[in-house]
Amino acid sequence: QKEVEQNSGPLSVPEGAIASLNCTYSDRGSQSFFWYRQYSGKSPELIMSIYSNGDKEDGRFTAQLNKASQYVSLLIRDSQPSDSATYLCAVALYNQGGKLIFGQGTELSVKP
Amino acid sequence: KAGVTQTPRYLIKTRGQQVTLSCSPISGHRSVSWYQQTPGQGLQFLFEYFSETQRNKGNFPGRFSGRQFSNSRSEMNVSTLELGDSALYLCASSSGTASYEQYFGPGTRLTVT
Numbered sequence: 001q002k003e004v005e006q007n008s009g010p011l012s013v014p015e016g017a018i019a020s021l022n023c024t025y026s027d028r029g030s031q032s033f034f035w036y037r038q039y040s041g042k043s044p045e046l047i048m049s050i051y052s053n054g055d056k057e058d059g060r061f062t063a064q065l066n067k068a069s070q071y072v073s074l075l076i077r078d079s080q081p082s083d084s085a086t087y088l089c090a091v092a093l094y095n096q097g098g099k100l101i102f103g104q105g106t107e108l109s110v111k112p
Numbered sequence: 113k114a115g116v117t118q119t120p121r122y123l124i125k126t127r128g129q130q131v132t133l134s135c136s137p138i139s140g141h142r143s144v145s146w147y148q149q150t151p152g153q154g155l156q157f158l159f160e161y162f163s164e165t166q167r168n169k170g171n172f173p174g175r176f177s178g179r180q181f182s183n184s185r186s187e188m189n190v191s192t193l194e195l196g197d198s199a200l201y202l203c204a205s206s207s208g209t210a211s212y213e214q215y216f217g218p219g220t221r222l223t224v225t
Binding site: 044051098 | 143145147154155157160162167168200202204206208209211212213214215216217218219
């Protein structure tokens with residue numbers, strides 16, 4: 001089992017819809033969770049961090065964390081074509097000095 | 113605040129050569145992590161330096177090495193290059209404590225021919 005798993009996609013949604021991206025992790029000791037967005041040919045950009053169970057909202061983005069079920073998700077409301085990118089889930093392993101483990105990423109395509 | 117910088121941005125080398133990549137973290141950040149990104153393997157962790165000490169290491173051969181200087185700038189070296197080393201090499205800057213948020217530089221695209 002991979003330490004961090006994501007659906008590879010591609011996930012295609014129409015403009016204005018809600019895009020839902022999911023991630024599961026295996027290490028129960030994980031404490032910090034991150035979502036990065038990576039446009040083609042660019043480096044990853046941190047868009048959300050979440051540390052405790054529940055929802056965290058930032059503009060059109062909402063991160064959801066459920067430590068009991070070991071999953072973290074990212075919702076993008078009112079999706080725009082400019083949201084088309086690969087979204088990477090990352091988990092910090094505190095027992096390894098905060099080392100980040102990344103999922104393979106989910107490619108999102110928002111169709112006008 | 114200036115972001116993470118990496119030099120060079122692009123590099124072409126031949127098999128057997130060695131290469132050194134440089135990364136300057138965000139001012140005040142003491143941790144630098146290095147990653148290799150390829151289409152097939154995704155983002156793979158190479159190593160992390162914190163206050164000039166290697167704190168974490170990934171599963172890469174000894175040809176991959178790094179170091180960190182007292183000003184937190186970091187270098188990564190790959191010796192005896194192989195074709196499979198062609199990749200985007202990314203460094204990420206972090207405070208190294210508390211939240212562990214990492215901020216990436218633009219990357220160095222290495223092509224080995």
